Amino acid sequence: QEVPLLEGVTVRAENNPTVEEGKYKKDAPWVIGMSSFGVNANTWTVQVAHEAQAAADRDKRITKFVLLDAGFDQKKQVADIEDLIAQKVDAIIVQPVTSTSANASIEKAIAAGIPVVLHTGRIESEAYTTEIQGGAEHFGKVMGDFLVKELGGKGNIWVLRGLAGHPEDANRYNGLKQSLEGTEIKIAAEEHGDWQYDKAKKVCETLYLNDPNVAGIWSSGADMTRACVDVFKQFGAAIPPISGEGNNGFFGQWIADGFKSVSSEYSPAQGAAGIRAAVALLEGKALHKHYDYNPPGWDLEKVKKYYRDDLSANVWWPSELSEEQLKEFYAKQ
Amino acid sequence: MSALVNSTLFRRVSKVPPSYYLLVVLLVILFVARPQMLNANVLGVFVRQVVPLGILVLGQLLVMRVKSIDLSGGGVILLINYCISSGIFPGASLGFYVVLALATGLVIGLFNGVMVAKRRVSAVIVTLALSIVLIGFVQYLSSGKPPGDVPKIFAELFNTRFAGLPSPVVFWIALTALMALLLSQTVFGRFVTAVGESMPAAHFSGVPVERTVILAHTLAGLMAAIAALVQTASIAVGSVRVGLDLPILSVAATILGGVVFGRGEGGVWGPFFGVLCFAFLFVVMTMFGVGDAGKLVAQGLIILFAAIFYGLRADK
Amino acid sequence: MNFSSSTFGKLLTGRGSRQGLWLLPFAIALAMALWLAVTTSQFGQWSNLANLVAQGMPLLITAVGQMFVVLVGGLDLSIGSVVSFTTAILALDLPGYVTIPGVFLFAGLIGATNGYCITRLNVHPIVATLSMQYVVLGITRVLRPVSGGTVPEGVRWLVEGSLFGLPLPILWGIATLLVAWKLLYGSRYGLHLFAIGGGVAACSDDAARNFGIPASRNILLAYVICSLFAALAGVFLAGRIVSGDPNVGLLMELDAITAVAIGGTQLSGGVGSLHGTVIGVVVLALLSNGMNLLNVTPFVQTAVKGILLMAVVALQSRKKIGL
Amino acid sequence: MSHLIEMAGISKAFGGSVALRDVSLTLAPGTVHALMGENGAGKSTLMKILAGVHQPDSGEIFRAGRAVSFANPRAALAAGISTVFQELSLLPNMTIAENMFLGREPVGRLGGIDRRRMREETKGALARLGLTLDPDTLVSELSIAERQFVEIAHGIDADADVFILDEPTAALNAADVEVLNRHIRALREAGKAIVYISHRMDEIFAICDVVTVLKDGQRVGTRPLSEMAPASLIAMMVGRELEDLFPERGEGEGAAALSVSGLRLQMDSTPFSFTVRKGEIVGFAGLEGQGQQKALRALVGQFAPVEGTVSRRGETVRLPVPKESGVRRWQALGGAFVPEDRKDEGLFLGHSVGQNIVAALHAARPALKAAKRYGAVIAETMRRLNVKASGPSAAVGALSGGNQQKVLLGRYLATDADLLLIEEPTRGVDVGAKAEIYRILRDFAKAGGAVLLLSRETVELIGLCDRLYVIHGNTAVSEMRAAEATEHGILDAALSA
């Protein structure tokens, strides 16, 4: 009786201990705490918070859902988790800021008998109870494989990375490196666009004016793909194959302009999956320690199914938000 | 060393704000390495990238001339971006948004000015705190309604050209010229100079010190609002996060341009070229494939060396 | 009796003293603590108070350091990078007896470079230290592109352990304050810092020099001290996050400056106090801890923080206009 | 060698302008050596060289026969040369005791500062000057005269053989000067050499033994004062006989230019009234700190009295007026206010002479109007006040004290104000320039203007004014015609109130 956490989530095959049944069983009502690495980092993280909140609201046994925001600050995350422990919440969900900074406080939580669910970011310690991890390498590799296929294994590409120093950025990049191994594809330029539209646009403009000949672009996702496509359109140039991720604005652009692309999946509904995992632990169900979230990339067909012309660019797919919530949050003006 | 420092040539050269020769150096590098880039089209694109910063600097230099500082620009930009992109004003026209933005900037600048000049609160802290309030306000609003799309007209305007140059660049130059006129030709400009040199002396000369500081801050708020409009047009989508580095960068560009707290030897064009320096620094480093870490180091060292060269002038 | 010349009036408005306006923020900190103690059950618990001390410690250490340069009318924007840099060095695969002296050596050099550029090469503090922020951050990113590594076990103990039943962070705090107190109030050096700052604030940079105080050397030393404190905060943080991280110090300089200013220290120099800085740190720490305990949603936390900050500073009016 | 100090062939130029040319000076023990000369003659520069502030371009300094050179003030002090500088240089955020000991604080156990000793010694030093100030008071809380005293105490308390007093009395009144003089005599008895710079003739003759006169950076001569009379000394300084220091008084009494009634400065003080008529120069006399300055500053909002009413040009203004807008309001009513502290309140030291002169003219116009150039006004003002500067673009901070004062006055004369409030019209101004300023003020009154001023120099009040109000205990205790007033009479009026 596997607990359904999220579509696309699988149980990791090897080295996967189980959390014994009933270990964290507790009678409802529950208070669940969540330490986010940064709720207000971008529109995707905002949606993760909404998805988590919505999932908590749907479960009437959760009387209180405490969401704390580290604002990308490791120190604050440590303090946040300590504050959640001090409040004696029943379970803690952690989106770690970095792979190490929260380790000590997660250990403290476990020592205090509070289960810790980890998602959207791995840590170097094993102290947590269970984790759902969208593999950032996988994410980057889906994009990389696409480029390798499109380019027939050779040519110059640009690499648009995310926020420097962020583990997610480094891991996605490692995924790309795996794809490129053994091919003749060369990285002609590599820049950090911080996953933001304006920075990425600046980078792309500069790269284009420096040397417009590029066979393909590996973009680490978020709003950077849209920025890069806009640059090529602005210069009236043909858009080379470029990778992207599940953003409604990007989908619209892809459909309208018909360039070659792939969309790696990294659902904001992982926020809801975290809640479900915490609930399962509190219900006393047996869970595995490691869950992987490595779905295949999306092609134009799938994208067309999800794309919503009536919603704004800032929705991320797939989502578990209800139709009303989608309309409330994202209706186009 | 001291002979060099004392030579007349050095003195004359060092009177020039660092931004001028830094810009020349960057352009020379660009000319040597990528001569094809030195045309109005390409340069225009690069310059367009820093127009929001450039407009922010126009306000910053004004408040720095009266020994104050404005770090609230980040918050202003975020708030105005949110107002435009969230659709809380359905069906509003471009004119409405412009008026809304200017009014917002005006109120925020006025608030800063009153807090600094009347309440006599530390400008660093009050403008930083206001920025935090504004960012927090947007975060609060966006939990109810996340930002969405920016009306198409913004992006369309942003991409137009005027006299062969991108319109935002032309707009920035015009605004800078206006600010230069304001400071050099009006009584207000004299007030700013007087207040910057000595507030008590200005007061006893009959200069309305508080009003001058308030007006400077109000204008800075307006500039931040205009910068926000341009920035929003350039992103064309809503955002929940802006770097606090924009205001700090605007301070650095202003100082590179020869304007420090109280003194304004670089006038308005010094900081203007300071901003251009940032634009071309980025371009040159990207061109040479300098990585992120290297960019940081190079940017730091170059700003420092420019400032040292300027600071070494004999008549300190 | 004229209010502002009464003893209490003077204390309240900070007139006739160079300690700055610390009484109001003190009252605010007290009120916040009382309110939290009454409205939440967890606030007063020993474990929460211990957390609070540990959470506030890096800010306390950096703010105390920052105060030295603010007193001479300067600012140090590079301390956040120094903190990150320190954690990165400590997480290198080297023994602690190499890395720990190493970080202080580097920090001293960074501070000395800042001070040298500012005093001898006449560079504005904002520009000098902002450049240094970039340079040090860049080097840190090379050393440690993403967070990771492990710091020596001893460092972790220094932060999490306890001695004679006292959690060690408390001892860090006491040691920091003792050192700072001695430097500021128990030595000629500290007095000279105030004097130099007074001259700078009165726009006569040479005033202190005319008294035969070697102003440049003292200011340079203030930047060294500031940097050393930042390194100390870095060691503490490394012990807390048990790894090296290139971004851990991001924006810490602004928090430190904010804390210093809330405590009544004037950014133009010459006026301020150590206890004021402690109060500023306490206000910020209580704000963050209190909102978590009160379950304020993250979507309004920033706004609340800003408004409270605004309220604290709005009460602190001074005579001077500007920075 | 009987000389403590010998300065030989000292020359000094700042940029292009020569401040001193081949000046020699010897200081003998047990003498008070007056240094006289017009504003900008180079007195302060010469003393700053002796004090280690500036280094001479050429020339030598001998200390007890041995050639020395001082890199900074500290070195000079170590060599036994102590200076009270002309421009106040105390640090406002430090206490009196800290200022007294700055740079040479006594160190107690554990390397801490021996504050108790600092306090005790400061108290002693202040007491010797007849002051009862608390050593822990911040200097920013002191009045100008008190600061001046602290500065003097700082200078003369040092363990030195040579004392330089550069216009120590500029901010002091007659009684204070007497206290200082007693001190100087004591130093002389102790065999010290004292250099005394002042523009007040009476002081020079009362205390000094020898005088050296400088003119345009060159030494005119050195004479024993016993051979000199005021007139001959002035002639030596100015290069001509000065016929009369004070211009003739005005005659008629015009309509009231200003009338103040019911001015109550403090809760416990008696309200008083005063008027200034067109064509009249009126002075506030009395002992230092009795309310003269408060009364004047109350009119422009810089002091908040309890109550009072001002009538001016048919408008009635109730006091107190807001601090912020007081000066502007006063100017809008055709008045001007010249502050006493030219360094901190008056001048833009980093700005040019021209900018300083036109500041008030700009201020009278709306902020968004185009700024006028005022080239003619600047030239005319500099000519009228005989400002010695290389030109309108010279930085005011580099001018001598007296010329700075003229520029300050010029700023307000350049406006079309018809009522001047002046604190200390001639602070630190040489006799020649004093006469010029007196003449200018009198001409101003003759042309229908009115002047209300206060001064610590009673002689000046008597000579210059038409009418005097003696202020004591925050109220006017007596009103007298200046022509009939005497120093004794004023003191009598003040003290018998």
Ligand SMILES: Nc1ncnc2c1ncn2[C@@H]1O[C@H](COP(=O)(O)OP(=O)(O)OP(=O)(O)O)[C@@H](O)[C@H]1O
């Ligand atoms: N730091 C300086 N830079 C440039 N010029 C200076 C400087 N100090 C003094 N001077 C010039 O040197 C000349 C002599 O000035 P000094 O201050 O010695 O005059 P003074 O005799 O003391 O006059 P006063 O009686 O007005 O104080 C003046 O012309 C003055 O402008």
Ligand SMILES: Nc1ncnc2c1ncn2[C@@H]1O[C@H](COP(=O)(O)OP(=O)(O)OP(=O)(O)O)[C@@H](O)[C@H]1O
């Ligand atoms: N140039 C002027 N001509 C005539 N009257 C003036 C002028 N400037 C100011 N006033 C008057 O002086 C008074 C004070 O003016 P001022 O602008 O200095 O006040 P304020 O308190 O500084 O104003 P704000 O509230 O704008 O700061 C007002 O009554 C105004 O009418």
Ligand SMILES: [Mg+2]
């Ligand atoms: Mg005003």
Ligand SMILES: [Mg+2]
């Ligand atoms: Mg002089």
